[in-house]
Amino acid sequence: xxxxxxxxxxxxxxxxxxxxxxxxxxxxxxxxxxxxxxxxxxxxxxxxxxxxxxxxxxxxxxxxxxxxxxxxxxxx
Ligand SMILES: [Zn+2]
Numbered sequence: 721x722x723x724x725x726x727x728x729x730x731x732x733x734x735x736x737x738x739x740x741x742x743x744x745x746x747x748x749x750x751x752x753x754x755x756x757x758x759x760x761x762x763x764x765x766x767x768x769x770x771x772x773x774x775x776x777x778x779x780x781x782x783x784x785x786x787x788x789x790x791x792x793x794x795x796x
Contacts, residue, residue, distance in 0.1 A: 723770070732775035749776050
């Protein structure tokens with residue numbers, strides 16, 4: 721559980737990312753995955769994790785294929 725005391729913690733490095741109330745103004749990755757019928761072992765479970773931006777950068781560096789990147793056009 722990476723959220724407690726109204727704070728969000730990075731699942732990867734354990735550092736506090738931000739207060740829960742600041743989450744819309746903070747850059748971090750939240751992954752929520754419902755493992756369904758086609759999963760081998762996690763059938764019917766939901767996993768959620770919060771990853772801070774620096775851990776995200778480190779994680780992506782290890783990818784063989786980098787994430788697809790697009791420019792957000794609404795802000796241009
Ligand atoms: Zn982290």
